[in-house]
Amino acid sequence: KAGVTQTPRYLIKTRGQQVTLSCSPISGHRSVSWYQQTPGQGLQFLFEYFSETQRNKGNFPGRFSGRQFSNSRSEMNVSTLELGDSALYLCASSLQGAEAFFGQGTRLTVV
Amino acid sequence: SQQGEEDPQALSIQEGENATMNCSYKTSINNLQWYRQNSGRGLVHLILIRSNEREKHSGRLRVTLDTSKKSSSLLITASRAADTASYFCATPVTSGTYKYIFGTGTRLKVLA
Numbered sequence: 671k672a673g674v675t676q677t678p679r680y681l682i683k684t685r686g687q688q689v690t691l692s693c694s695p696i697s698g699h700r701s702v703s704w705y706q707q708t709p710g711q712g713l714q715f716l717f718e719y720f721s722e723t724q725r726n727k728g729n730f731p732g733r734f735s736g737r738q739f740s741n742s743r744s745e746m747n748v749s750t751l752e753l754g755d756s757a758l759y760l761c762a763s764s765l766q767g768a769e770a771f772f773g774q775g776t777r778l779t780v781v
Numbered sequence: 782s783q784q785g786e787e788d789p790q791a792l793s794i795q796e797g798e799n800a801t802m803n804c805s806y807k808t809s810i811n812n813l814q815w816y817r818q819n820s821g822r823g824l825v826h827l828i829l830i831r832s833n834e835r836e837k838h839s840g841r842l843r844v845t846l847d848t849s850k851k852s853s854s855l856l857i858t859a860s861r862a863a864d865t866a867s868y869f870c871a872t873p874v875t876s877g878t879y880k881y882i883f884g885t886g887t888r889l890k891v892l893a
Binding site for chain 1 (some may be wrong): 805814816817821822823824825826829871874875878879880881882883884885
């Protein structure tokens with residue numbers, strides 16, 4: 671069974687641009703959650719989607735948004751990028767009530 | 782404040798020794814998960830322990846959960862250089878969802 675796939679793996683963007691990250695969950699998993707990891711703040715929850723509905727949202731500004739498609743694939747978008755958005759963005763998928771499995775992440779660098 | 786906090790923050794041991802790391806959390810939980818992260822890469826799921834379980838094993842890993850003390854421990858026996866990584870515990874903020882709070886992690890270094 672294929673694991674959680676995140677694309678792209680690495681990304682360099684300029685301040686003010688926007689970026690879209692993609693996450694393909696494990697087949698059959700309907701829950702997808704996103705996390706931001708930085709050296710200073712650690713792992714922080716961004717949002718969680720289940721069956722195309724946002725079920726939870728973390729404490730991030732409105733520049734961070736996401737969505738989930740009918741095939742459970744998810745995207746997150748960050749608009750008007752800031753230097754502080756440089757981070758490893760991790761996506762996790764899970765079956766209801768079971769373990770969350772993470773992808774390898776997308777390393778975003780904002781210059 | 783962090784729901785899950787690991788202790789110690791860093792641990793350096795010799796190959797073959799055991800490594801123990803602890804996690805404390807603040808609110809009631811229905812499960813707790815441990816993850817490993819190699820430098821700058823994704824998180825690898827190690828073990829999920831439910832609130833009605835006290836101990837769980839997986840290969841060289843042993844996890845305990847004490848809900849009365851709101852704490853968990855991860856023991857890695859007979860450590861190997863390949864175990865060098867950061868280890869995190871994660872607890873759900875809301876039961877039934879995947880809004881998890883991660884601790885700051887324990888950085889384990891196993892010396893060959």
